[in-house]
Amino acid sequence: MHKLLIVGCLGVLLLTNQTATAQGGAGGVPIKSGESCPPGTTEVRPRNCRAPDVPSPSIVDYRPHSTLVTPTHLVKTAKYPAIDYHGHPGNLIGSSEGLASLGASLDSLNVRMMLSADNMSGDILRRTVEGIRASATMKNRVRILAGIDFRNVGPGWATKAIAQLEADVAAGAVGVGEISKSLGLSIKKPDGSRLKIDDPELDPIWDACARLKLPVFIHTADPEQFFHPVDYTNERWLELSLFPGRRYPQDRFPSFETVMTERDNLFRKHPKTTFVAAHMGWYANDLGRLGKLLDEMPNVYTEVGAVLYDIGRQPRGAHDFFVKYQDRILFGKDSFQPEEYPYYWRVFETGDEYFDYYRGYHAFWKLYGIDLPDGALKKIYYQNAMRLIPALPKDGFPR
Ligand SMILES: [Zn+2]
Numbered sequence: 001m002h003k004l005l006i007v008g009c010l011g012v013l014l015l016t017n018q019t020a021t022a023q024g025g026a027g028g029v030p031i032k033s034g035e036s037c038p039p040g041t042t043e044v045r046p047r048n049c050r051a052p053d054v055p056s057p058s059i060v061d062y063r064p065h066s067t068l069v070t071p072t073h074l075v076k077t078a079k080y081p082a083i084d085y086h087g088h089p090g091n092l093i094g095s096s097e098g099l100a101s102l103g104a105s106l107d108s109l110n111v112r113m114m115l116s117a118d119n120m121s122g123d124i125l126r127r128t129v130e131g132i133r134a135s136a137t138m139k140n141r142v143r144i145l146a147g148i149d150f151r152n153v154g155p156g157w158a159t160k161a162i163a164q165l166e167a168d169v170a171a172g173a174v175g176v177g178e179i180s181k182s183l184g185l186s187i188k189k190p191d192g193s194r195l196k197i198d199d200p201e202l203d204p205i206w207d208a209c210a211r212l213k214l215p216v217f218i219h220t221a222d223p224e225q226f227f228h229p230v231d232y233t234n235e236r237w238l239e240l241s242l243f244p245g246r247r248y249p250q251d252r253f254p255s256f257e258t259v260m261t262e263r264d265n266l267f268r269k270h271p272k273t274t275f276v277a278a279h280m281g282w283y284a285n286d287l288g289r290l291g292k293l294l295d296e297m298p299n300v301y302t303e304v305g306a307v308l309y310d311i312g313r314q315p316r317g318a319h320d321f322f323v324k325y326q327d328r329i330l331f332g333k334d335s336f337q338p339e340e341y342p343y344y345w346r347v348f349e350t351g352d353e354y355f356d357y358y359r360g361y362h363a364f365w366k367l368y369g370i371d372l373p374d375g376a377l378k379k380i381y382y383q384n385a386m387r388l389i390p391a392l393p394k395d396g397f398p399r
Helices: 017-021 090-094 096-109 122-133 157-170 200-211 237-242 256-269 278-282 287-296 315-324 338-349 374-388
Strands: 002-007 011-016 042-045 048-050 082-087 111-120 142-146 175-179 216-218 275-277 300-303
Touching: 082 374, 090 096, 090 122, 096 111, 096 122, 096 338, 111 122, 111 374, 122 142, 122 157, 142 157, 157 200, 200 256, 256 275, 256 278, 256 287, 275 278, 278 287, 278 300, 287 300, 287 315, 315 374, 338 374
Parallel strands: 082 111, 111 142, 142 175, 175 216, 216 275, 275 300
Antiparallel strands: 002 011, 042 048, 111 175
């Protein structure tokens, strides 16, 4: 027996009794208000769930092609010369050939300068600075942030750490960073307890950074979802399944809120020290919270590396946030993949709509441009970094 079912304005379906009564089939599975559809089905009408009548693709195989046609503005080079405050050039800055290759990549993107946030210190820092100074073409295009060694924090640690930092500054370091997320997540004190980010034994080093006028570039925690159960409601399920090392199970790690509270205590406790919270402090999915932090603490700046997926999915809110806090945001990319920078230029500089991000596993959604005005672009691309580190070379930047 057949019966006709009117399906809204989509047309008329011919159904057999068999499919209509199958579990989740065309007849659907009713649910109560507030309930979720059973696994394998989706809500097709209010409180009525249906399963596809062919096997569903997995999350990695479903790759729909957008049919949206709107103006497209690919941006290969930044509109103004940029300073990448969050560089991880690795051994590219350890040889003249590497520096030349880095220079060619940066030229193709209009990145005028890269700060190496690879936590260098001691001999390697001194040798790297010498190599940069010896390069006729790159001597004004790379600067080094110094690392701090947080092992064995206890009596006598701060004196040694400050002496090393002073030596690194004498050798040419212009700031500190990137302080790694392991501070707060995993580094232990000699007694086996977790070294808290706001541990008083660290206070002297932050005060030394203020005295030496070194901004402290700090990465704390990771996206909040990494601290949550890896279930099908977790926005980062795919990433956490591809990279199990990014999970922070709560029986072995402190909570997101615990480390964030420690970090914000650190910022508050050292108002004369300038801090740059990497990755928009992992509050890019809650710009109201980030705004409150910046309002409360004028010594804190932030940086945009590796959170483009959150900026580009809220174009109106992000536009307003970036305009309001244009003096407090620095450009940085993190992982050095030259082909990924143009996505940043496109998000910041255009009003393009619904375009792909470069890593599907970070974000299964599309991005939108936030269309920043030129004044804000200049500050974010280079002027704010120059204000934080007045010793940065000025050649190659607009006057
Ligand atoms: Zn980094």
